[in-house]
Amino acid sequence: MVTIQDIANKSGVAISTVSRALADSPQISVKTKERIKKIAQDMGYTPNFAARNLTQGESNTVGVVFQPQAADSAENDFAMQLLFGINSQLVARQYLLTTATGSNWSEVYNAVKMMVEAGQVRRFILLYTVENDPISELLRENNARVVVTGEPEQANDVLYVDNDNRRAGEEATRQLVDQFNLKAPLFVRTLADWRYERNREIGFHLAQPEGQVLSLPIDFHAQKQVLESYFELHHEIDGIIASDDKIGYLARNQAQAHLPTHPKLPTIAFNRSEYARLGGKDFYSVDVLPRSLGSEAVRLLFNDQRSVLEQTKATNVIVPYRLPEFGDETW
Template sequence: MAITIKDVAKLAEVSPATVSRVIADHPKITPKTKRKVRKAMEELGYYPNFQARNLVAQKSKAIGVVMENSTTLAFQNPFFPEVLRGISVSAHHSQYGLYLSTSATEQEIYEEVVAMTQGKRVDGIILLYSKIDDKVMDYLLANGVPFSVVGRPYTRPDAISYVDNDNVAIAKEVVGHLVSLGHRDISFVGGASDFIVSSDRLSGYRQALDEAGIAFTPDYVVTQEKMEGHEQQAIRNLMEQKNPPTAIVTHDDLVAYEVISYLEDLNIAVPTDVSIVGFNNHTLSSHLKPPLSTVDISIFDLGMEAANLVLEKINDDNAPPRNIIVPATLIERGSCQSL
C-alpha cells in the first residue's frame, strides 16, 4: 500500500496540512518541525507527487533554457555546460527542473518557445543569448512571459531582467593592456555582428583605440560573417596586409584556438610574432603552449543570476525588472608579450 501524507503526519505527530506546508517549504513552518516531518518522510520512504501538486497549482515547476543554436552545437562550446551548471544550482534550490530547447534553426527555436509557453510546459524562460531583432525576445515581452536574458537586450533593457558583463569596459581593458605592451596594430576577430555581445566588445575595442590615439582600421576587423566557411583564408588575408597586426583580440577562447592553429600553418608564432587574447577562460586555455591570455567572465555566476531573475518574475508578476552586471577579469598569460 502506498504511503500517504496522513501516514507521515501520524508518525511526525503533526497535521496533514503541516506536512503539505513542509513539502512546499512554507516559511511559517519552524525548522524544528520541518526536520521532524522530513525525518518521518525518510523513514517511511514517502515521496511527494510533485506532478499532481503542480497541476493543482497550475505550475510546471520547470524553466525553459533557450540556446543560440541547437543543443548539439551548443555543447561543443564549454560556455554552455558551465552556464547551465549555474542555472541548475539556483533552479535546484527552488525545486525547479530545466527544459532545454532542442531546435536547430531560428524559426524552429521560435516555434518551440511558443509551444513550451503556450502549452504550460515551463513557467519561465532563460535566453542564453541576446541578438538584434530577435523574434523570441519580442514574443516573450509581448505576451508577458516571465523571462531573463544572459546578455544585454537589444531593445528595452529597462523592461527586461538580464545579467551580463560590462563587455564594452572589459574589451577596452584588453586593448589597453595590449597598447601598454607597445602594440598599435591590433586586430579584432569577433563573432556574429547581430549578437549584442559582439557589438559591445567591438565598441570597446574601438573606444580603446580612440583613447590611445590609434586610428581605426576596418581591415583589422574580421567578423563571423567574413569568415563563414573561409576561416583560414580570412586569417591569411589579415596577416598578409601591408602592416599586419602584432596583436589579436578574439571573440572567445574557441576562436583564439582556431586563430592560433591558422597562424601555425602560416609559420607565425604566438607570442613571438603576434600576441593574442581570448574571452571566457575555458579550462583548456591555461594548458595551451603558450597559455592563453583571456578574460574570465564568471560564466557560472551569469547562469545562477539569470535563474534567480526569472524565478523572481515567476514568483511575483509585479517584480520589477532587474539588471545585474557580473565582474569580468583579464587573466594575463604567455600568449602576449611586449614589443
C-alpha cells in the same frame, strides 16, 4: 510514504501552511519556510510534482532556449557551463530543466510553443538576445516569466544577466598592450553582430581609439581566407584581442602561418574555454564566469517568489568577470 499531513502534524501548523512553505510562497516567512523544509527533509518527504503542477497550473520545469544549432556545438563550453549554473539553482528549488533546440529558428519556436501549451512551462531562460524575437513575443503572450542571458537591444523591462562587456574589452586590451608593449593590436570579431561582440569592440576602442578591427564572416573556411589575406597585407600587427576564444585561436594560428614579422602574436580573448588552453604560451582568456551567469539568471527568474521584503526591483544582474594573470601557463 510521508505526506503533507504528516509534516503538518510534526510541525504543528496547518496543511495549507506546509503546502505554501514547500512551494516557496511569499506569504510564508523565511523562518517558517526553513523550519518546515528542514522537518520535511528529516522525514524523507518527496514532493508530488504532478499534484503540485495541477494545483498551481504551472509545471515545476524551467525551459532553457538555445539559438539554432548552438546546443549541438561540441565546442560550446560557455553554454555547458551556463547550464551547470542554472541546474544547480533549479535542483535547490526542486525544479527540472528542459531545453529547446533546433537546426533553425522555426524548430526552436515550435519546441518552445509545445513547452508552453502542452507542458505548462511558465519560466524560461533564453541563451541569446535577438531583436523582434518571435519566441519572446510568444512567451509574453502567455504571461511567461523570462530571463535573457546577454544585454538585450531594448532593455526596458526585460530581465537579463550579463557581464560588463565594454569594461571587460577595455581592461583586457589595456592589459595585453601594457604587458607586451604593443604598438598595433588588432581586434577580431565576427559579422554576426552579437551585442557582446559590439560591446567588447567598444571597450577595445576606449583603450585603443586608433586600433584596427577585422570582422570575419560566419563560415569557418571563409574566416581563414579573410585572416590569411589580412595578415599578408598588415605586417604591422603585433597583438590580437578577440571577441571569443575560438576566434582568437583561429586568428593566432593564421597569423603564425602568414605574418612573418610577428609569428607568435600575444593574444587575449574571452570565455576561458578549451581553445584558450590549446592556444599555448601568450594566449590569455578572460573568464566571464558562465556558471555564475547561470546561477544569477535563476535567482532573477524566481525573484517573484520571494516575500515583498526580499524582492529586488532590479531588472538585471551584472556578473563580474576575471582577467587572466600573465605568466600563469597552468590554466
